[in-house]
Amino acid sequence: METAQNISIDNVCHDCKKEILIKGQEIENGVYLTYDNAGGKINAFKCNDCYAKNPALTNFQKCEVYSRVVGYIRPVTQWNNGKKQEYSERTEYVMPSGGACGC
Numbered sequence: 237m238e239t240a241q242n243i244s245i246d247n248v249c250h251d252c253k254k255e256i257l258i259k260g261q262e263i264e265n266g267v268y269l270t271y272d273n274a275g276g277k278i279n280a281f282k283c284n285d286c287y288a289k290n291p292a293l294t295n296f297q298k299c300e301v302y303s304r305v306v307g308y309i310r311p312v313t314q315w316n317n318g319k320k321q322e323y324s325e326r327t328e329y330v331m332p333s334g335g336a337c338g339c
């Protein structure tokens with residue numbers, strides 16, 4: 237199974253961060269690109285100006301996320317599939333202020 241990482245979560249140009257305008261299925265001022273990265277796929281938007289200057293993907297660094305699993309802090313990408321699923325279902329807990337501990 238191939239997984240694609242979308243590194244442009246917002247519709248902005250990867251290089252200059254200019255907004256990419258999308259109307260329906262049409263990209264008005266840029267291109268949507270797919271790059272190979274060590275067997276994986278990376279998707280990114282580029283505006284027409286940046287694509288004309290350099291169509292290659294530069295200044296990309298994969299973000300490594302660490303979290304606690306069975307007592308150890310390990311990169312989430314190295315977890316087994318069951319633990320990855322459990323990680324995706326985790327929710328953030330915010331401690332209420334002025335709790336029972338009195339702090």
Ligand SMILES: [Zn+2]
Pocket residue numbers: 249250251252253254282283284285286287
């Ligand atoms: Zn750009």
